[in-house]
């Protein structure tokens with residue numbers, strides 16, 4: 342039996358859940374209690390303390406990229422990796438762009454800009470029972486604020502961050518022109534990684550406005566949703 346340990350608000354959770362649903366792999370979901378991570382409760386599932394992590398018959402796999410590779414070995418069809426080596430390499434690079442670059446845009450804009458955080462706050466408050474909405478707000482602003490400041494994006498003027506995102510969306514839109522998927526001729530890890538980060542980013546009103554200036558992204562999102570839904574059947 343497979344159990345996915347996760348934070349429901351995480352874009353990496355969305356990536357993995359879509360992969361499980363695409364492949365039709367039955368699994369259980371176990372929401373991680375944020376307050377218990379530091380106590381070592383989940384150390385055997387995720388030694389890094391980051392989630393999602395997966396337990397498959399006693400074997401722990403953590404990091405969404407490794408989880409998707411594990412699922413591919415377990416259930417090769419439908420494939421998550423293009424068979425053509427160049428397209429597989431492209432899928433790898435796009436996945437990493439989503440996980441390591443777009444992620445910090447969603448963290449910055451959704452969680453460290455007060456006017457956007459309010460829209461995401463109910464979901465975060467639900468994951469911290471016993472903590473008031475106001476305290477969650479302060480914790481997220483402070484914690485994520487420090488993280489994105491250390492990473493660098495949090496120190497950029499907001500207008501510059503928004504123009505970065507406009508550029509990223511334009512690049513994504515151009516990658517999708519005349520094609521159904523980001524790499525290869527079927528859905529791949531690239532599509533799953535990008536849609537997870539995009540949905541988190543779209544909590545930010547500036548990202549929603551940027552999306553309106555694109556031509557191909559919304560139809561691609563609907564295409565991904567149709568074959569690899571976030572929620573299980």
Ligand SMILES: N[C@@H](CCC(=O)N[C@@H](CS)C(=O)NCC(=O)O)C(=O)O
Nearest residue numbers: 351352353390391392393404405406
């Ligand atoms: N590279 C990891 C990133 C996972 C990650 O950063 N997860 C966040 C939630 S979105 C987390 O667990 N944060 C808790 C922490 O950093 O302590 C992956 O792809 O799974």
